[in-house]
Amino acid sequence: xxxxxxxxxxxxxxxxxxxxxxxxxxxxxxxxxxxxxxxxxxxxxxxxxxxxxxxxxxxxxxxxxxxxxxxxxxxxxxxxxxxxxxxxxxxxxxxxxxxxxxxxxxxxxxxxxxxxxxxxx
Numbered sequence: 036x037x038x039x040x041x042x043x044x045x046x047x048x049x050x051x052x053x054x055x056x057x058x059x060x061x062x063x064x065x066x067x068x069x070x071x072x073x074x075x076x077x078x079x080x081x082x083x084x085x086x087x088x089x090x091x092x093x094x095x096x097x098x099x100x101x102x103x104x105x106x107x108x109x110x111x112x113x114x115x116x117x118x119x120x121x122x123x124x125x126x127x128x129x130x131x132x133x134x135x136x137x138x139x140x141x142x143x144x145x146x147x148x149x150x151x152x153x154x155x156x
Contacts, residue, residue: 055109056102058095058148061116062088079118085134093137095148114145 042050062083063069069082102110114122123145124133132145 052108054105054107055111056098056105056107057111057113058098059113059116060093060095060122061113061118062120063118065090080130083118083120085120085130085132086136088135088137090135090137099148110148112145112148 062085065088066082099110112122119128119130121127121131123131125131
């Protein structure tokens with residue numbers, strides 16, 4: 036019975052966290068009329084050009100607060116979706132949150148989420 040796989044300390048520690056949230060935000064929510072698998076095509080940057088997105092009510096700090104109130108011990112952010120849209124100011128291309136008008140061009144979704152989570156504990 037020596038060859039039985041046993042969880043590592045890190046795996047046991049993660050299991051002890053019990054409850055967490057997965058935050059999966061992307062631009063498709065602004066274009067619900069687009070058909071199923073359209074985002075796998077080259078049309079994604081035209082259909083969802085960042086400068087056409089105006090997420091005025093987007094509040095990642097509020098999401099972290101809600102997660103903490105429900106007892107979540109961790110949050111996992113999908114920072115880059117299958118569309119290639121980045122939730123930070125990437126220098127690789129202009130397909131990112133920094134090219135929307137959300138809280139000014141210097142704002143990054145990932146950065147604000149991280150700051151709020153760090154302050155929430």
